[in-house]
Amino acid sequence: MSQDIFVVIEHLRGEVAEISYVMLAGARQLSQSSGGNVTAILLGHNAQGLTGNLAADKALYVDHAALAEFTSDAYITALAGPIREHAPRAVIFGHSSIGMDIASGLSAKLGLPIVASCRSFTAEGKFVSQICGGKIMAEGDLPGPTALVTMVPGGYKAEQGQSAQPPAVTTVPAPTLEGLRVALKQYIEPDTSDVDITKEAMLVSVGRGIQNKDNIGLANELAEALGCAVSASRPVVDQGWMPTTRLIGKSGKRVKPKIYLALGISGAPEHVEGMADSNVIIAINTDQNAPIFTVAKYGATIDMFDLLPVLTEKVKQAK
Amino acid sequence: MKIAVPVKFVPDLVEELTIDPSGAALDTSWLRLIINEFDDHAVEQAILLKERGGGQVTVMMTESDGADDFLFTAAAKGADQLVKLTGDFSSINNHALAHVYADLLKELQPDLVLTGVQAHNDIDGAVGPLLAELLGLPYVGYVAGLTVQGDKAVVRKEYSGGLVAEIEVKLPAVLGIQAAEQPPRYVAYSKIRQVMGTAKIEERPVAGLDLSGGTAVSRLFQPEAAERATMLEGGADEVADRLVAIFKEIGTL
Amino acid sequence: MEITLSPLSPSLSKTFFTSLYELADGERIRACLQCGTCSGICPFGYIMKFPPGKMIGALRADIFEQVMKTDSVWMCVSCNACSAFCPSDIPITAALMTRAKEEMLLAGNIPTELQAALENTQRYGNPMGESPRKRSDWTLGITPEVNILGKTRQPVDVLWFVGDYASYHSRMQAATKALVKILNALGVKFGILGPEENSDGDSQRLAGERGLFEMMAQKNGQAFKKYKFNEIITTDPHAFNALKNEYPALGISYPVKHYTQFLNERIEQIKPLLKKEIKARIAYHDPCYLGRVNNIFDEPRALLKAIPGVELVEMSHQGMNSLCCGGGGGGMWLDGFQWEKAHTRLSEWRVREAVAANADILAVACPYEPPRFEDAIKTIQTASQLKVRELAEVLAEAMDL
Numbered sequence: 001m002s003q004d005i006f007v008v009i010e011h012l013r014g015e016v017a018e019i020s021y022v023m024l025a026g027a028r029q030l031s032q033s034s035g036g037n038v039t040a041i042l043l044g045h046n047a048q049g050l051t052g053n054l055a056a057d058k059a060l061y062v063d064h065a066a067l068a069e070f071t072s073d074a075y076i077t078a079l080a081g082p083i084r085e086h087a088p089r090a091v092i093f094g095h096s097s098i099g100m101d102i103a104s105g106l107s108a109k110l111g112l113p114i115v116a117s118c119r120s121f122t123a124e125g126k127f128v129s130q131i132c133g134g135k136i137m138a139e140g141d142l143p144g145p146t147a148l149v150t151m152v153p154g155g156y157k158a159e160q161g162q163s164a165q166p167p168a169v170t171t172v173p174a175p176t177l178e179g180l181r182v183a184l185k186q187y188i189e190p191d192t193s194d195v196d197i198t199k200e201a202m203l204v205s206v207g208r209g210i211q212n213k214d215n216i217g218l219a220n221e222l223a224e225a226l227g228c229a230v231s232a233s234r235p236v237v238d239q240g241w242m243p244t245t246r247l248i249g250k251s252g253k254r255v256k257p258k259i260y261l262a263l264g265i266s267g268a269p270e271h272v273e274g275m276a277d278s279n280v281i282i283a284i285n286t287d288q289n290a291p292i293f294t295v296a297k298y299g300a301t302i303d304m305f306d307l308l309p310v311l312t313e314k315v316k317q318a319k
Numbered sequence: 320m321k322i323a324v325p326v327k328f329v330p331d332l333v334e335e336l337t338i339d340p341s342g343a344a345l346d347t348s349w350l351r352l353i354i355n356e357f358d359d360h361a362v363e364q365a366i367l368l369k370e371r372g373g374g375q376v377t378v379m380m381t382e383s384d385g386a387d388d389f390l391f392t393a394a395a396k397g398a399d400q401l402v403k404l405t406g407d408f409s410s411i412n413n414h415a416l417a418h419v420y421a422d423l424l425k426e427l428q429p430d431l432v433l434t435g436v437q438a439h440n441d442i443d444g445a446v447g448p449l450l451a452e453l454l455g456l457p458y459v460g461y462v463a464g465l466t467v468q469g470d471k472a473v474v475r476k477e478y479s480g481g482l483v484a485e486i487e488v489k490l491p492a493v494l495g496i497q498a499a500e501q502p503p504r505y506v507a508y509s510k511i512r513q514v515m516g517t518a519k520i521e522e523r524p525v526a527g528l529d530l531s532g533g534t535a536v537s538r539l540f541q542p543e544a545a546e547r548a549t550m551l552e553g554g555a556d557e558v559a560d561r562l563v564a565i566f567k568e569i570g571t572l
Numbered sequence: 573m574e575i576t577l578s579p580l581s582p583s584l585s586k587t588f589f590t591s592l593y594e595l596a597d598g599e600r601i602r603a604c605l606q607c608g609t610c611s612g613i614c615p616f617g618y619i620m621k622f623p624p625g626k627m628i629g630a631l632r633a634d635i636f637e638q639v640m641k642t643d644s645v646w647m648c649v650s651c652n653a654c655s656a657f658c659p660s661d662i663p664i665t666a667a668l669m670t671r672a673k674e675e676m677l678l679a680g681n682i683p684t685e686l687q688a689a690l691e692n693t694q695r696y697g698n699p700m701g702e703s704p705r706k707r708s709d710w711t712l713g714i715t716p717e718v719n720i721l722g723k724t725r726q727p728v729d730v731l732w733f734v735g736d737y738a739s740y741h742s743r744m745q746a747a748t749k750a751l752v753k754i755l756n757a758l759g760v761k762f763g764i765l766g767p768e769e770n771s772d773g774d775s776q777r778l779a780g781e782r783g784l785f786e787m788m789a790q791k792n793g794q795a796f797k798k799y800k801f802n803e804i805i806t807t808d809p810h811a812f813n814a815l816k817n818e819y820p821a822l823g824i825s826y827p828v829k830h831y832t833q834f835l836n837e838r839i840e841q842i843k844p845l846l847k848k849e850i851k852a853r854i855a856y857h858d859p860c861y862l863g864r865v866n867n868i869f870d871e872p873r874a875l876l877k878a879i880p881g882v883e884l885v886e887m888s889h890q891g892m893n894s895l896c897c898g899g900g901g902g903g904m905w906l907d908g909f910q911w912e913k914a915h916t917r918l919s920e921w922r923v924r925e926a927v928a929a930n931a932d933i934l935a936v937a938c939p940y941e942p943p944r945f946e947d948a949i950k951t952i953q954t955a956s957q958l959k960v961r962e963l964a965e966v967l968a969e970a971m972d973l
Contacts, residue, residue, distance in 0.1 A: 012478060012482065013482075017479075018570065022570075069484075071486070072448075072457065072458055072459060072460075073457050076452075096479065097460065097461040097476065097477060097478045097479065098478075100436070100437065100445060100448070100460055100461070100495075101448065101458060101459065101460045101461070101495075102448070103444060103448075104413075104444030104445050104447075104448035104449045104452075105448040105449070105451060105452045105458060106452075107414075107443075107444050107449065107452075107532070108414075108417070108448075108449045108452035108453055108532075109452050111532075113443070113532065113533075113534055114443055114444040114534065115442065115443070115534050116437075116441045116442055116443065116444050116445070116534075117441065117442070126537075129442060131439060131440050131441070131442060132330060132332060132336055132439050132440055133332050133439050134542065135332060135336055135541065135542075136336055136338075136345070136539055136540075136541060137539065137540050137541070137542055138442055138536045138538075138539050139536065139537060139538040139539075139540070140534065140535050140536040140537045140538070141535070141537065143534055143535065148444075150444075153570055154569070154570075157567075157568065157570070158570060181457035181488060181489035181492070182457050182459060182486060182487070182488050182489075183486065183487045184484055184485070184486055184487075185473065185484075185485040185486060185487050186484075186485050187482060187483070187484050187485075188475070188482075188483040188484070188485060189482070201479075201571055202566075202571040208950055226566070226571065226572060228571065234947070235947070235950050235951055238911065238951055239951065244908070244912065247908070250685065250907070250908075251685055251907040251908025251909075251911070252908060258569050258570065258571055259565075259566065259569055259571050261562075268743075268943070268947070269700070269741060269742055269743075269943075270943070270947075273700070273701075279569070280565070280569055281548075282562065282565065283548060291742065293547055293548045293550075294547055294548075296548035297548060297549065298548055298549050298550075298551055298561075298562075298565060299547075299548030299549070299550050299551065300550060300551040300552075300558045301550070302551075302553075302554070302555060302558050306554075306555045307555045307558055307559060310555040310556060310559045311555075311558075311559040311562055311563070313559075314559045314560065314562075314563050315563060315566070315572060318563050318566075318567065318572060319572070333696065333701060333702070333703050334703050334705065335703070335705075349705075353695070502684060502687075504680050504687075505677070505680065505682055505687040505690060505691065506680075507674070507677045507678050507780075507781060507783055507784075508694065508781060508783030508784040508786075508787055509678075509782060509783030510678065510783075511783070512783060
């Protein structure tokens with residue numbers, strides 16, 4: 001039994017997933033109240049190099065051909081041993097397509113408690129989970145002796161989980177991985193021919209205030225700099241300035257990106273219905289009485305045509 | 320092929336959620352329950368599989384307000400067997416629920432268990448993977464579409480950023496459904512009423528719950544909700560700087 | 573278009589045909605002359621693969637399956653123009669189109685937007701999926717307090733059935749509040765059902781969901797029974813139509829008036845209160861379920877005419893031949909679907925007519941209309957000066973309330 005905090009590093013196709021750094025940042029905070037080290041656990045095949053920029057005190061690396069790509073079966077088997085053996089204070093997983101496939105299974109397999117949707121830890125080491133679509137926060141003592149935790153983004157910045165100082169890596173022998181019932185056949189690349197706006201992490205959305213078709217180019221430039229897509233409210237689509245696949249609202253798509261940047265959208269109920277579930281709504285509209293400002297978290301009444309070129313430039317610089 | 324779909328109800332977020340005087344639980348007097356949206360997709364996916372390759376679909380849930388309506392609606396969509404677990408579920412957690420379902424599924428011996436990949440009130444993990452481990456079955460979550468080929472299922476698992484992995488799973492297995500291949504269908508109310516007259520809900524009493532795996536919460540609170548947007552003042556330069564900072568903070572830049 | 577004349581399965585045409593006989597005047601369908609008036613007057617007839625006349629033709633030719641394979645029936649906005657002008661008095665909207673939509677719905681062939689509205693109605697008692705507890709939130713802050721019958725349990729003269737859009741839609745709430753002021757100024761003792769009110773269900777019925785309509789009617793009927801009142805008034809012509817023409821068959825029968833009728837009965841009391849001049853050319857839009865279906869054309873016009881300064885002008889479609897705003901029969905919840913097919917909206921057509929009539933104000937008396945027409949104005953450049961006002965808003969302004 002130890003006071004260490006384990007972080008199960010998520011990676012896909014040779015890249016460490018962003019959430020891993022957020023988890024490391026959370027683990028760092030938790031380690032301050034628990035008094036242990038932060039240990040990254042990396043499972044993979046010829047993937048030791050991925051530990052390079054992890055902000056961890058040490059790293060455990062498990063190498064096996066069957067761990068080259070993520071599958072729940074192999075990961076659960078490979079993680080059970082080290083967790084049992086080290087009995088750390090907590091094991092942090094992503095509340096993600098990877099972490100959620102294995103954390104609950106390990107909870108049942110090892111008889112360990114689990115905390116889901118954790119957003120942050122308090123200074124006293126309590127967990128704070130974000131539930132009910134973000135409408136409720138749940139706080140509690142981290143259950144013991146070893147708590148499994150799945151973590152959502154938002155509580156910590158990824159940079160806090162990155163370090164120029166690589167952790168010391170200990171290679172742990174892989175268990176026997178036979179009789180696996182889950183196998184990756186292939187990856188299918190996302191279809192880039194038409195963007196699925198429901199899956200974008202951020203949307204730059206234009207409304208009637210864009211005035212004409214040519215001005216959509218300004219929104220496109222910003223979206224390109226941000227690496228996200230442009231969507232629209234109904235008047236813009238009706239004019240034929242944007243395809244129907246980009247329409248948001250009652251008669252279009254319902255979206256919930258992390259950031260919804262509404263440019264020149266008044267915020268009629270028909271539109272709000274399609275985007276109200278976004279994590280953060282930012283509205284730019286010259287009409288200070290526009291209803292969009294009652295659903296937005298941030299707003300500005302600046303003229304979007306003044307703002308857009310400057311903003312695009314600053315985004316490019318910030319990358 | 321036998322397909323089992325264990326589902327659960329969650330608080331309806333259309334209603335204002337309030338916290339009870341203890342401060343550690345939701346006020347149930349105002350709570351309205353609704354089917355977990357991912358579970359609704361699991362039911363739809365099960366019925367699509369049945370329509371494509373035949374089989375028997377069993378939908379199961381614990382008793383609560385609206386449970387009968389939900390089960391009858393599932394039957395009107397094409398579910399064959401409806402099971403309602405009866406007992407006191409007021410203090411239930413996902414670990415206990417998984418145990419209850421596991422007992423029932425050991426008896427039912429399905430080839431495939433489909434359930435929602437998560438629910439918005441999950442605090443002690445998700446039902447699907449807990450259930451898989453209790454049954455000794457493999458689990459794959461974030462599934463959006465699958466085909467069954469002999470004793471295997473080939474599923475489409477979604478990762479963030481739109482990447483999809485095609486994964487082969489040996490049956491029997493538990494799958495956490497993110498989205499059915501088509502949105503849950505609508506059934507005319509007259510059809511549901513008709514089914515109410517013919518379909519039967521099997522009631523299964525549950526004696527006691529094993530609540531030991533749950534996670535205790537000591538305090539619930541609501542994040543501060545602004546009535547109105549925080550206004551960013553200043554010219555293009557200042558507003559753009561603030562926006563870049565916000566993009567960075569939230570992690571889209 | 574491919575039409576095969578070999579009867580695939582004669583049963584659907586036959587069973588469908590005979591099912592029409594069970595409806596009021598349904599057997600009149602046999603009297604169809606195939607004159608084509610219905611298809612011609614239908615505002616979307618030109619887009620439908622099977623406009624009403626062709627649907628009847630397909631029934632007779634035993635190829636109704638082919639109608640059901642298309643989605644053209646979802647272009648129908650239940651505006652009743654076809655029925656009103658049918659020389660054989662066939663209840664085309666009430667029987668043929670509505671039954672066809674029911675059939676489509678049973679087959680699961682339903683656009684997703686409409687599905688969401690129906691699911692919301694089933695669950696929340698309103699098509700927009702708002703919390704039923706918040707149905708009377710629009711009354712917050714109004715003085716004197718609006719009488720919510722479940723709270724006060726006082727007998728009233730008038731039960732005001734506010735309806736979905738008038739209760740929840742942020743644009744319509746302004747008109748709803750205007751009517752409160754008018755009723756108070758006239759000293760009317762009224763109350764509302766508040767959270768106990770459910771959708772009237774009429775548009776859901778006309779969109780093919782009869783079972784859901786009956787469920788709504790029963791819930792409203794139970795609420796009516798709990799309170800003492802002499803008559804019901806409605807904001808929504810669809811609610812008016814349901815209460816007047818459909819609920820009685822379900823055993824729910826009360827005297828009911830649209831608010832424009834109710835106010836017009838008190839026009840002599842209102843006239844001296846019209847202190848403020850409104851210098852404007854006003855075009856009045858006849859809502860389908862007030863005008864064409866229920867013959868209420870004069871009352872709203874009389875109220876507008878009584879306002880000093882108002883010049884009432886008529887648009888090219890008016891009265892019995894009025895043009896639908898596009899919101900009826902489920903059109904309110906098929907906006908994207910219909911736009912995809914037509915690339916135009918009936919509301920835009922109507923706004924252009926108002927502009928052509930040189931109107932300053934387009935006055936309406938149906939809660940579906942302000943948001944629809946105001947959206948249309950956003951996309952029509954020549955309409956930028958046109959204002960859409962609910963009749964109650966115009967009256968309240970003239971009464972200086």
